[in-house]
Amino acid sequence: MKILLTLVCLLAAGLNPAAAQTSGAIGAGVVVGNPTGLTAKFWLSEGHALDLGLGFSEHVSIYGDYLWHSWSALPQPAEGRLPGYLGLGVQIGDSSRHDSGLGLRAVAGLAYWLPRNPVEIFLEAVPVLELSDDTGLHLSAALGVRYYFK
Numbered sequence: 001m002k003i004l005l006t007l008v009c010l011l012a013a014g015l016n017p018a019a020a021q022t023s024g025a026i027g028a029g030v031v032v033g034n035p036t037g038l039t040a041k042f043w044l045s046e047g048h049a050l051d052l053g054l055g056f057s058e059h060v061s062i063y064g065d066y067l068w069h070s071w072s073a074l075p076q077p078a079e080g081r082l083p084g085y086l087g088l089g090v091q092i093g094d095s096s097r098h099d100s101g102l103g104l105r106a107v108a109g110l111a112y113w114l115p116r117n118p119v120e121i122f123l124e125a126v127p128v129l130e131l132s133d134d135t136g137l138h139l140s141a142a143l144g145v146r147y148y149f150k
Contacts, residue, residue, distance in 0.1 A: 022046065025148050027120060033142030035061045041120075041146055047071070051087065051107070065089030065107050079115035084108075091128055103128040118148035 025043040035055020042050045047069045055061040067087035074082050087107035109124030126140040 025118075027118075027146035027148040029120075029144055029146035031055075031142045031144030033144075034140040035063075035142075037061075039144050039146060041067075051089070055093075059093050061091055061093035063089055063091040063105060065105060067107065069111075074110075077112075081113040083111050083113075085111065085124075101130050101132045103130045120146045120148070122146070 023043055023045050027041045029039050031037060031039045031053060035053065035057040037053060037055035037057070039051065039053045041052075044050065049067045049069065051063075051065040051067050053061075053063045055063070065087040066089060067085045069083045069085040071081065071083045073084050076082055085107070087105075087109075089105040089107065091101075091103040091105050093101065106127050107124055108126075109122055111120050111122040113120055121144070123143050124141065126142065128138055128140055130136050130138065
């Protein structure tokens, strides 16, 4: 099912090329890792975005992050764009030890924007500080794809 959703996003990418990193652009897609599920991103400006997710790993989880992107920190490929990004956020549920834990997230990632297509492929590492009776730190990682709508 995850592969099918990824393929649908990639095939749909050729239908509507757009400048996806502009203010107001909205992307939706799938993410595989911890948590595995659905992801959405709303661009506030070229360098700032909100990332939301709904995960279905061991338990249901919801997360939200504020992301800062750098378009010039990394060498750029001949085609497409390669930004790095950092972010802060919160997560409810899908704790490694609890099914309703609250956690603070720190996000570090790389994204690749396909040339001439509104598709973002991303890889991120996310340390989560769980705030509960059994406070602890665990590392999550994810690989995902988002398609951007006009």
